[in-house]
Amino acid sequence: MITLRGLTKRFGTATAVDGLTLDIRPGQVTGFLGPNGAGKSTTMRMVLGLDRPTAGQALVNGRSYRQLRHPLYEVGALLDATGIHPTRSARAHLVAMARSNGIPARRVDEVLDLVGLDGRAAGKPGRALSLGMGQRLGIAGALLGDPPVLLLDEPVNGLDPDGVRWIRRFTRDLADEGRTVLVSSHLMSEMEQTADRVVVLGRGRLIADAPLAELLAGRPSGTVRVRGPEPAGLTALRDRLTAEGATVDLDGTGLSVAGATAARVGDLVYELGVRVHELTPVAASLEEAFLELTADSVEYAAGPTGGEPR
Template sequence: MGESAHHLGVDPERPQGEVLGVTSARSLMCGGPRTRDAGYMIKVESLTKTYGAFTAVDDVTFTALPGRVTGFLGPNGAGKSTSMRIMVGLTPASSGYAEVSGRRFADLPNPGLEVGVLLDASAQHAGRTGREILMVSQMMMGLPASRVDEMLDLVSLTPTESARRVRNYSLGMRQRLGIATALLGDPEVLILDEPANGLDPAGIRWMRDLLRGYADKGGTVLLSSHLLHEIEVIADDLVVIGNGKIVAQGTKAELLRAAGTLVRTPNVQDLANALTASGVAFQPSHATGSADALRVDAEPELVGKVAHLAGVPLAELRAAEGAGLEEMFLELTADTQRDGAAA
């Protein structure tokens, strides 16, 4: 990172970030179109939760829109689950607030009919059958009993399976039951914490199609995950959180485009000088697994032109497509040291 980054507005169509990465992604998103906010179904405003000296959620602000799947992405312990618990009133916020369907969750008269919630599929009485768990929720929401069978069909739990007690369920079956509970009241909003955990590949595919269909019919989906690729395939909008803070948010397209260009050359220093002279921001990239690559905050065409004029031979030149997001995400993960400690 020794090279100084410039931002002289090479491309007037695009807002320029300071140094490509976290801050640039954030400023880019903030400059994005926010006029859609008028139609949000989930609104989280300056949400903060502290436990003594530890800040689990730090000034988190975002919205989720109808007809879209919003991915809430972050490493384990980043504050996703705490934020979601605050949204549904299970955890009191230290400051800030969250609204669902335009109201605080506690002010919803019959929340199950407006918001489907799945925070932890294993958080069920182990001695109750799957069917009973649905019946209890169906009774509480005041729905007809037939709704239970419809939901069991929808999530492909057979009558034999639904008659078994939940202690004998696999995690995948619990997730299906949890999804059934969340969808029971035909809500307009879904809040799902790591719903793909424990599902097999076919199950993940099923869940993806289900949520896609739900959003396409106008529903609002907020789902969290600690897996970038899992969320990349389903989400329309992304909110990336690390150490309790939002580090990037926007549409998936915007975030992926934000990565700029990946360029690889044997003469890294020459290219760096040329880019600096042209006023294009860049930083070293480890996306290729070697030290000869740069990630440049400009279109490939411009980078190629700069290299050509400087007479620098290139080994590779391509749009970085999400490499920035992935690197940022890896950085976040490395910060928390969870994977490192386990190894």
């Protein structure tokens, strides 16, 4: 379990993490989300003793990282997949990590097999590893001590689709074993398929901490997409839906309807005699929830597409 109490980190006049209090519990995958600069990486670094908190505590199973005698047996982490000496082989890198924590050498081969790095890949020097191989090696390092707590920062970066699916299943299996699994990612679609619980930061502060299902249940019920070949019919449908209080975007070939059920849209299509080729309910997504939650917390935002530059 990871316990954060009033965790704060300032760099000069800038506050990276601001009074963060939460528990990351075992037996579930917790998605750690936030815009760039939200404080996710700084929080992970404080949990791992790499940054000293300005105030508050970050504990792993009730103790600070600095109090752990053999930390790899307690917590494993992937923060930077490129953190390997360019001339040292992947296997030698893991052997050095194992020796530093009194881990038997046989465990190196076990974790290499777990993450799918064969003998040829394990013999490559760090500079010859692809980003995907580096990610797998970083995860192997995190698993060396068979720890009950795991922190993974953007673990799917550089992985091909098969690797992404493997990470998804692997983190799920680790949580099902009763481990604490904290995964930071910017890929909302991936988190929606992986996380049991979601923690969202914005400007260093806690915005949300809830089960994924509860977070999505609290959002609007989604939209209805309508596509058809008759612009006049779509316009009439839009006007009728708007009159009933729905929010409708018309792009020429279709409608996006919020605030009306697919059944009601279908009834109006029939009533108005509008010919349609598609009528699809689109469920609320984690991406939509995330964008709504963090709208006031982004460091910068892109302007509207098209038009004259400003």
